[in-house]
Amino acid sequence: MTKGAQILLVEDDASIAMVITAALEEEGHTVHHSESIAGRDALLAQHGFDVLLTDVILTDGDGIVSLSGVSEAYPDLPIIILSAQNTLDTAVRATDTGAFEYFPKPFDIDELVRAVAQASAQRPGDISGPAGDTESLPLVGRSQAMQGVFRMITRVLNNDLTVLVLGESGTGKELVAEAIHQLGARRAGPLITVNAAAIPRELIESELFGHEKGSFTGAVARSIGKFEQAQGGTLFLDEIGDMPLEAQTRLLRALQSGTIRRVGGAEEIAVDVRIVAATNRDLAPMIEAGLFREDLFYRLNVVPIDLPPLRERADDIPALAEHFLKLAEDEGLPRRRLDDAASKTLSKREWRGNVRELKNVMFRLALLAREELIDAESVDDLLNKAPAERSITAEGFGGALGHWLSEVAPADGTLYHTALAAFEKPLFEHALQETGGNQLKAAHKLGINRNTLRKRLGELSIDPDEFSGR
The missing domain is CATH 1.10.8.60 (Helicase, Ruva Protein; domain 3)
Structure with missing residues (x-):
């Protein structure tokens, strides 16, 4: 673990500041403390710091809003944001600043200490902040369980990693998919939803991949499938646990190759989509029973997000x-x-x-x-x-x-x-x-x-x- 880092802590709650300072000093770091934005700026001008830890709501303003000037003046300074304003909006705003990490209060002090060590040992990556209306997304919750969900959402906004949302029926899995799409890098593209439980088995491959005219009885014209409709955007595969095995096989091939073939067609079509899948089923016993492909599970379960029941x-x-x-x-x-x-x-x-x-x-x-x-x-x-x-x-x-x-x-x-x-x-x-x-x-x-x-x-x-x- 990196020792001896110079830490600037901006926190107007004396008790929280005392706990953080004690934990960081025990690791060999030096902590400078300010209760305000003005005090923070004065200390930044006087000293060189390895990490900035800052609260959001301070005595003289909004800590996140004021960070734009800090990032411009000190582009290599890792920033860790602490906040009692535990909403998805705050988590996304923190990501928008290019923050190294975001911690909703109350937080695990050991986890914070580890994040400080990681931040002091490396420079923050190039993070392009998300845009979008977070207030319009009905993901509501200040509980610790939901804060974990919000943090995971912010971590996948600026990449195309496949996400598997797990949770009981009615927990809001589709809202997580909407948040990832609307706030992420693919927000300019379409969000296309496929509910595997609602499509007859014989039609699901046509729904996903499309079909050519005459490929089966009733195929009176070419049809474009959901993969092609989602080009440049996000494909949300809801209730993935209900997908029949034959469709799972074709889905796995599409995910592995980045191409699809319409039913009855010979042309390989390149597709550029971000995959978010969701299920209310426990897939482990389904894999053991041969009802769900294990290799597809690992392809989908890159970033799992567990939605807690109410x-x-x-x-x-x-x-x-x-x-x-x-x-x-x-x-x-x-x-x-x-x-x-x-x-x-x-x-x-x-x-x-x-x-x-x-x-x-x-x-x-x-x-x-x-x-x-x-x-x-x-x-x-x-x-x-x-x-x-x-x-x-x-x-x-x-x-x-x-x-x-x-x-x-x-x-x-x-x-x-x-x-x-x-x-x-x-x-x-x-x-x-x-x-x-x-x-x-x-x-x-x-x-x-x-x-x-x-x-x-x-x-x-x-x-x-x-x-x-x-």
Whole structure:
């Protein structure tokens, strides 16, 4: 381990500064401490440092914003960012500065000491910062488990390493794929999603690689597959554990060679895509049973990202709940807030359906709650009563809709369309949920034509793949 490095620590919390200083000095480093940006700049002008450790929120400004001048003046100075602002936005902003490492608080002091040693022994690499709207990505969580997810996301933004996202259904694996794409180097290209669980076995190779006219019954024209559609961008292979073995073999070949061949075609087509895969299955026993190719697993599992179930990040539930209430308001439902008791009630629930279940509950509360401030009794009433007890009669639904319309107060001439817009999207989502994303069955359940359903799904921005296999 490198000894005797000169460290500049910028931290306005005296207790945290004391712990970090003690740990680094025990390793033989010399630590200079400042509580402010102004003090940091004065010390930088007076001394030469091997590593800069800095908090984000300081007494005289934003530590990240002020780092642009530091990076210009001291381009070879490794920077390690510490932050209690534990959001994906902060993690990405830290990466945007070209920081050597980012540590959300609370952090493992031994891990920080190791990072300081590594930073003092080498210069930071050429890191081009990501661009994109991190606030629009609904990845919410300040728990330690989610901070690990955020850090892993930031580490893969500026490379094309294959990522395998693991987690139970409803944990938000598709949101990780969206974040990697939207914030990464391929953000200018398309993000194409393939849900292996939603495609019939006989059609999956055509979906992935395309087909030539006449290659099989029904192939009346050439079709471009998802690999070609994703050229220059990201291909998200969702529910990869449900892919049939014959398709796994062709997928492995495509990943190894960087080329694909359309079904029924002879031409080898070069493809340039970044692969993000996801599964809610445990692939190890599937490999042992011969249901999943081991060589494909190792090809996909270059950078694994484990998404924790909601029950293991209960501290995030209040923030997630408020986030979903805001989404519900953005979609036209009444403004709602949770009181402290309601937040605690939600946090105690196991949430077997994970984040997706929580979102559904919050949207129902936004529609059915009688008051703007939701209390624990309202939450208990929705969660704990037997289904028969909490079923909504036609009269009850009409009352709830009437109450909502009186709050929204639509302009004259818009009442019908306002009410229709309020329940049409959740109605279609319910039908897709009940049918596992099968559009034909959903159309039959709704009593409408499949083409009408497809048209309205597009107009309402509903992705049927989100409901596949759930």
